[in-house]
Amino acid sequence: MTRSRTQTRSLQGAVVVALVLMLFEEGAAADLARGRNIALRWCSQCHIVASGQSTGSDSVPTFVEIGESEHFNQARLSRFLASPPHSRMPDLSLTRTEIADLVAYIKAQHR
Template structure:
């Protein structure tokens, strides 16, 4: 592989690591709390929850969607592109917790 082929991949990995802050481990319990507080009105965010809008995907569906990897979810939550999504103004750590929680819902 050439150096130019390695560079874009290395940059992507560095950006993801920088976003998640090297020493920080995502906290699923904190992510669940954020989901219940901010997202549960529209999305089904937890097993056993039956209240949510029919027109939005559940967290299990989002977590299982191949096109929503951790980086894309983080980017979306940093700057929601959907007109009905509120600007949550979450910290990077809170976004990491919420993303980890969303991805865990698929299992």
């Protein structure tokens, strides 16, 4: 069965819209308090994750730096947390909801 170009474009457009809505919905449902708790539990030994925190590694960026980074938008940060590309980051095995919460918390950090 062959599809016309119009049908193919319509299908592609529907898929793109569905993906955008899923990302928007996931971001909208993010819980900053849960994200902060995840950050304090899993990330604070290496990263400065909250104001007032005095310990962390000098060799990794703070959550403020990550949150303000143009390189790490929400989608890229979510992908990074889902599968860290290097061995220094532990495999956190976070759910998509936990990742969304953590990303929302990181992106909410400002100087």
